[in-house]
Amino acid sequence: MNKPVLILGGGPAGLTAAHALASIGQKSVLVEKEDRLGGAPILSGYARLVPSREWAKDAIGGMVERVAGNGLVDVRTSMTVKEFSGEPGNFTAKLADDSTIEAGAAVLCTGFTHFDSVSKPEWGFGTYPDVVTTTQVEQMFSSGQGVRCPSDGRKPKRVAILLCVGSRDRQIGREWCSKVCCTVSCNIAMEIREELPDCHVYIYYMDIRTFGLYEDLYYWKSQEEFKVKYIKARIAEVTSDGEKLIVKGEDTLVKRPITIPFDLVVHAIGMDPNVDNMLLSSIFGVELQKHGHIARASTYSAMGATSRPGVFVAGAATGPETIDDSIAQGQGAAMAALAGAPAVKAAAE
Amino acid sequence: MPIHEKSLIRPENLLTHENLEIEGIDVSGHWSTFIESRVVTDYNEALEDEIAALPGGENIHRCWQCGSCTNACTVNALNPDFNPRFWIYLVRMGMEQELLRDKDIIWQCVSCHKCTYVCPRDVVPEGVMKATAHWLELKGHRPKSPSMLFDEVFSEQVFATGKIEEGRTLRGFFQRTGQSLTQDWLVEMIKRLLRHLPVKLMIILGLANVIRPRTRGWAGARAAIEEYVEEQETRQRQALGLDRPPATGAERPLAEAAE
Numbered sequence: 001m002n003k004p005v006l007i008l009g010g011g012p013a014g015l016t017a018a019h020a021l022a023s024i025g026q027k028s029v030l031v032e033k034e035d036r037l038g039g040a041p042i043l044s045g046y047a048r049l050v051p052s053r054e055w056a057k058d059a060i061g062g063m064v065e066r067v068a069g070n071g072l073v074d075v076r077t078s079m080t081v082k083e084f085s086g087e088p089g090n091f092t093a094k095l096a097d098d099s100t101i102e103a104g105a106a107v108l109c110t111g112f113t114h115f116d117s118v119s120k121p122e123w124g125f126g127t128y129p130d131v132v133t134t135t136q137v138e139q140m141f142s143s144g145q146g147v148r149c150p151s152d153g154r155k156p157k158r159v160a161i162l163l164c165v166g167s168r169d170r171q172i173g174r175e176w177c178s179k180v181c182c183t184v185s186c187n188i189a190m191e192i193r194e195e196l197p198d199c200h201v202y203i204y205y206m207d208i209r210t211f212g213l214y215e216d217l218y219y220w221k222s223q224e225e226f227k228v229k230y231i232k233a234r235i236a237e238v239t240s241d242g243e244k245l246i247v248k249g250e251d252t253l254v255k256r257p258i259t260i261p262f263d264l265v266v267h268a269i270g271m272d273p274n275v276d277n278m279l280l281s282s283i284f285g286v287e288l289q290k291h292g293h294i295a296r297a298s299t300y301s302a303m304g305a306t307s308r309p310g311v312f313v314a315g316a317a318t319g320p321e322t323i324d325d326s327i328a329q330g331q332g333a334a335m336a337a338l339a340g341a342p343a344v345k346a347a348a349e
Numbered sequence: 350m351p352i353h354e355k356s357l358i359r360p361e362n363l364l365t366h367e368n369l370e371i372e373g374i375d376v377s378g379h380w381s382t383f384i385e386s387r388v389v390t391d392y393n394e395a396l397e398d399e400i401a402a403l404p405g406g407e408n409i410h411r412c413w414q415c416g417s418c419t420n421a422c423t424v425n426a427l428n429p430d431f432n433p434r435f436w437i438y439l440v441r442m443g444m445e446q447e448l449l450r451d452k453d454i455i456w457q458c459v460s461c462h463k464c465t466y467v468c469p470r471d472v473v474p475e476g477v478m479k480a481t482a483h484w485l486e487l488k489g490h491r492p493k494s495p496s497m498l499f500d501e502v503f504s505e506q507v508f509a510t511g512k513i514e515e516g517r518t519l520r521g522f523f524q525r526t527g528q529s530l531t532q533d534w535l536v537e538m539i540k541r542l543l544r545h546l547p548v549k550l551m552i553i554l555g556l557a558n559v560i561r562p563r564t565r566g567w568a569g570a571r572a573a574i575e576e577y578v579e580e581q582e583t584r585q586r587q588a589l590g591l592d593r594p595p596a597t598g599a600e601r602p603l604a605e606a607a608e
Contacts, residue, residue, distance in 0.1 A: 200394050227410045229441060251389060253414055253438055255357055258389040
């Protein structure tokens, strides 16, 4: 393909697609709306990643470097696409600065948006400063500050992690499981116990979904080596007695209501469809599936295909996704873009 | 929100006023019935640490409440209130008062170890039951169980001499459990034994009771064992926050045990 592949989004999937194409001599244009590459792990300041325990800035930073320094990848940060037209093998994209790009194919690696906990006011986020999200705890670790209560900077003695905040909840239209939050929460719980051995960590769950090999590496390990406690309860509300946060719910195993004091409450927030998906859908002419993620045309026969020939999708743009699977999909979509675009064009002629 | 499931309402949680009038309306008797809240208002993290500090309780923190132990339990088949899974949870969350409601059946574990074999997480529930029963005794919630008293008589003798003399063990056990030495079955056994005139056995038994032979070079072993036992008991008492050693045997009446 002489024309470059247009890649939208510079997170794990987009970086991988650009690198994969460059490694076989294919040019690409990587358009990123933020002012730097790296996607959610970098922009949201994640700490150590599951499952390698590498720091996000090292792991994803390395992926950024090999793309940013590559002559075959034309990186455009702080940039968006405002028009997109054409056929497979012959697309034209108009960027926000009115420049145009001729592209053979496009890969949408536009990722997700973190759930905004304000949408579940009963769990206290936005009302009490010591109710935070998993993203904020990641930032406490990645900044080197460690886990502290935002209200007064003290070290918490007891932490509650509430799972499924913004996931599996028909009341707020989130009927999906965000896939990674259980494992991330186990990981955070272990890191808290490691940093503050006197701090007790309780995880309130409906189900624990540390799928595959994360079962013993995260769920079991957090219990057996780090003595994290798991309580089967969906919390009803988080309030405050003026000193401590009060977590109310039902402990389903003893069939008793609970009102337990905590120093810090952490929301394990889910992965929403990217807030820009409606816009992307209309610009690129791709369909969204029922939850608002970019729809895949086929589960089995065509990797990363969307409803529009020549436009592909990879990573969390398709639904909640892990970083390693996003990377695999980025590579798959690059392959599909390279092979599929001319073939589709030939078939059309 | 309170949970009102009839089976969960306990008689002691029902409050009724015999004579009560509210704003001129007579609500005496069952008209004024209130159900006291069963809300759990705090966790007591110390309880799990205490049980984990006793032999057998070390792996309690591994439990994920699957219920395999209770399903496999020999005693549960006879008494549905015997629920190891439930007690492990109460200990882990520090629900001490709830645990004490079952203090009179927890010691009934028969150590068949079916739970040990079915447990997917190697919690060793049998060990936890043993540790919990031991905890109840150390904390004075239960008098020493007969098996604990037997263990004490047995081990005191071994520590002293390095040997076991059955007659002495039996007498000590009966004495500490307040049992008569002239029990029918024992009298009958001795009678039948005497019919055979076991002269040699009687001489050995007699001598053993008078001389109390010791294993050769036992003093060194005894010192090492006593040091170890003292060390373990001190560690356990410290873990349980007990500053004085537990009273021994049957000298400790039930009333005092409950203080």
